[in-house]
Amino acid sequence: MRKLEIVHRTQYSYAEPVTLGDYRLMFRPRDSHDIRLLATNLTIEPVAQVRWIYDAFGNSIAIASFAGDAVSALQFVSTMQLEHYGVPPDVPTIEDYARKLPFSYLAEEAPDLARYVERHYPDPNAAVSAWARQFLDGEGGDETFMVLSRMCKGIQENLNYAMRFEPGTQAPATTLETGGGTCRDYALLMMEGARALGLAARFITGYLYDPAVDNADARTPDQPGQPHAWMEVYLPGAGWVEFDPTNGIIGSERLIRVAVGRDPEQAMPIKGTFTGAAGVGITAHVDVQVHTMQGLVPASAA
Numbered sequence: 001m002r003k004l005e006i007v008h009r010t011q012y013s014y015a016e017p018v019t020l021g022d023y024r025l026m027f028r029p030r031d032s033h034d035i036r037l038l039a040t041n042l043t044i045e046p047v048a049q050v051r052w053i054y055d056a057f058g059n060s061i062a063i064a065s066f067a068g069d070a071v072s073a074l075q076f077v078s079t080m081q082l083e084h085y086g087v088p089p090d091v092p093t094i095e096d097y098a099r100k101l102p103f104s105y106l107a108e109e110a111p112d113l114a115r116y117v118e119r120h121y122p123d124p125n126a127a128v129s130a131w132a133r134q135f136l137d138g139e140g141g142d143e144t145f146m147v148l149s150r151m152c153k154g155i156q157e158n159l160n161y162a163m164r165f166e167p168g169t170q171a172p173a174t175t176l177e178t179g180g181g182t183c184r185d186y187a188l189l190m191m192e193g194a195r196a197l198g199l200a201a202r203f204i205t206g207y208l209y210d211p212a213v214d215n216a217d218a219r220t221p222d223q224p225g226q227p228h229a230w231m232e233v234y235l236p237g238a239g240w241v242e243f244d245p246t247n248g249i250i251g252s253e254r255l256i257r258v259a260v261g262r263d264p265e266q267a268m269p270i271k272g273t274f275t276g277a278a279g280v281g282i283t284a285h286v287d288v289q290v291h292t293m294q295g296l297v298p299a300s301a302a
Helices: 110-117 124-136 144-158 172-178 183-196
Strands: 002-025 035-045 049-054 060-065 070-084 201-208 228-235 239-244 255-261 270-275 282-291 296-298
Touching: 110 201, 124 144, 124 172, 124 183, 144 183, 144 228, 144 239, 172 183, 183 201, 183 228, 183 239, 201 239, 228 255, 239 255
Parallel strands: none
Antiparallel strands: 002 060, 002 070, 002 270, 002 282, 035 070, 049 060, 201 228, 201 255, 228 239, 282 296
């Protein structure tokens, strides 16, 4: 168990005054058997009226509404203190019928998992499907967990990671074609790869704890921490098992889950609108820091 404090700052600066619409914020993890929230605080400038809801996936959403005055800047600062009981990267307990691929989910679970199994993106020339099937060969053969482990490691080792600040997520076929992407691109590629093998998969947004870095000076000002993204696969007997193909991480020992969705667009940390002059310039700055009891640990590889 680790006690962590996460500080997530996002600031937008506008070249001309704008009027803010509602913003949906996904910062707060839900209490669960592996995450226990101790304290939370959300500061917004300009001042907003905030109401909290749970969405269709059970994510905790803050909806911020503004007075309607013209502003030139917007800032969100979310601070969370929590106890994190991460699941180590051990081979999970999987039901006998699901230990090898292919398998079918039981009738009592299949209807609820159907949309998570369904392919969500076009796959020209079945490129993603062919890419996924290659992981059926190797150590462990067609054992479900080993196939997923090879897929996770394969993305980390064979694609080129590159940060991209434009909104949206690349189609999985584009990630394969270009040979690289961001954490959210990698997560979506592995989701569609798992779905191509008949498995239920979903997207996660949250934060990465990096035990290798234990002080703020190790991070340069032009390399701030960022929110992170990874994915989960539903394995009978084990439930939702987490895979981070950006870092080759299996299990949630270093991953702090905030929100889940069938698609990346359903789990965006910040989503909102504003009204202003056509083509108004926007500058965005995001910084995530994770504090332990011993010091400051920047989030990384977002």
